[in-house]
Amino acid sequence: MIKTRGLTKTFTKGKSTVEAVRGVDIDVREGELVALLGPNGAGKSTTLRMLTTLLAPTSGTAHVAGFSITDDRDAVRRRIGYVGQGSGAGNNQRVRDELVTQGLCYGLTKAASRERAEELIEALDLGEFAGRSVSTLSGGQRRRLDIALGLVHRPPLLFLDEPTTGMDPQSRANLWEHILRMRRETGTTIVLTTHYLEEADSMAERVVVIDKGTVIADDTAAALKNELASDLVVVTVADAYAATRTAEVAERIASVRDVTVAGSSVRVRSHRGDTTIPELLRETEAVGVRVSAVELSRPTLDDVFLGLTGRSLRETQTVA
Numbered sequence: 181m182i183k184t185r186g187l188t189k190t191f192t193k194g195k196s197t198v199e200a201v202r203g204v205d206i207d208v209r210e211g212e213l214v215a216l217l218g219p220n221g222a223g224k225s226t227t228l229r230m231l232t233t234l235l236a237p238t239s240g241t242a243h244v245a246g247f248s249i250t251d252d253r254d255a256v257r258r259r260i261g262y263v264g265q266g267s268g269a270g271n272n273q274r275v276r277d278e279l280v281t282q283g284l285c286y287g288l289t290k291a292a293s294r295e296r297a298e299e300l301i302e303a304l305d306l307g308e309f310a311g312r313s314v315s316t317l318s319g320g321q322r323r324r325l326d327i328a329l330g331l332v333h334r335p336p337l338l339f340l341d342e343p344t345t346g347m348d349p350q351s352r353a354n355l356w357e358h359i360l361r362m363r364r365e366t367g368t369t370i371v372l373t374t375h376y377l378e379e380a381d382s383m384a385e386r387v388v389v390i391d392k393g394t395v396i397a398d399d400t401a402a403a404l405k406n407e408l409a410s411d412l413v414v415v416t417v418a419d420a421y422a423a424t425r426t427a428e429v430a431e432r433i434a435s436v437r438d439v440t441v442a443g444s445s446v447r448v449r450s451h452r453g454d455t456t457i458p459e460l461l462r463e464t465e466a467v468g469v470r471v472s473a474v475e476l477s478r479p480t481l482d483d484v485f486l487g488l489t490g491r492s493l494r495e496t497q498t499v500a
């Protein structure tokens with residue numbers, strides 16, 4: 181559905197140049213739900229704007245829904261839906277009329293536009309406020325309308341640029357429910373950008389991590405966490421001496437990657453925390469060390485980003 185090779189975008193203004201995207205290769209298969217994740221200014225939106233033909237690349241190639249983004253812009257545009265960061269909806273029209281107008285813009289007849297509007301009102305649960313003016317909608321309701329507007333022409337591929345930024349957790353969960361239901365029913369391929377690590381982790385089938393204009397990792401969230409980050413096992417013992425003995429034992433366990441001692445605690449990084457714990461308990465008992473507590477933490481996508489870049493994604497974010 182999407183194939184990019186060496187895609188770049190450099191913005192030049194006077195003497196200053198910004199290399200926003202520096203050679204991005206992305207492949208997305210039909211029906212996939214892929215999240216582009218990265219800190220502010222990483223180049224996610226610029227990549228999305230190139231893929232949606234809103235911005236011409238400086239170099240490289242990209243095929244979207246079977247067509248080149250530079251040679252067949254109109255063909256690409258007919259096959260994609262794009263929901264940008266701002267709301268695409270006007271303020272004074274009523275929700276139903278907004279959808280009908282969008283259908284007419286895409287060349288549907290009046291009757292077909294009305295029919296499509298009703299389908300989308302049903303699909304995105306807009307019925308309750310379909311007769312209200314857009315300006316009266318809440319942020320979450322408005323975002324649902326934006327997505328409906330992006331789907332009017334039945335695109336097989338939908339781009340969502342930060343669909344949930346700024347929403348409270350309940351509205352985010354509700355919007356996701358609607359996105360996933362729509363996807364189940366239509367099989368639409370979805371590519372989105374997000375700041376929310378948990379969202380990329382739990383919703384996307386694949387996470388493409390972008391930093392400084394390049395793709396630095398691309399896999400399922402589970403595989404990224406497994407390969408690029410470690411489980412953390414924190415073992416508490418009686419005193420610093422027992423902690424040193426525990427660390428010595430831990431270092432001999434095959435699944436352990438790294439061990440640090442802090443007072444009477446030992447922090448053990450392992451790529452299999454679940455099997456490290458019983459082994460560690462057996463070995464500490466064998467050398468006469470009593471363990472008073474053990475805590476296992478699974479890695480997050482932030483640990484993946486930290487491992488790749490030495491920076492935390494959370495700290496670099498300024499989410500609106």
Ligand SMILES: Nc1ncnc2c1ncn2[C@@H]1O[C@H](COP(=O)(O)OP(=O)(O)OP(=O)(O)O)[C@@H](O)[C@H]1O
Pocket residue numbers: 191192198199200218219220221222223224225226227
């Ligand atoms: N029109 C433009 N002119 C000059 N520089 C730009 C332009 N658009 C984007 N940039 C710069 O390109 C870089 C990438 O920006 P982009 O908006 O793609 O990042 P992003 O990953 O989407 O960030 P965010 O998460 O904050 O939306 C940034 O340094 C940004 O300032």
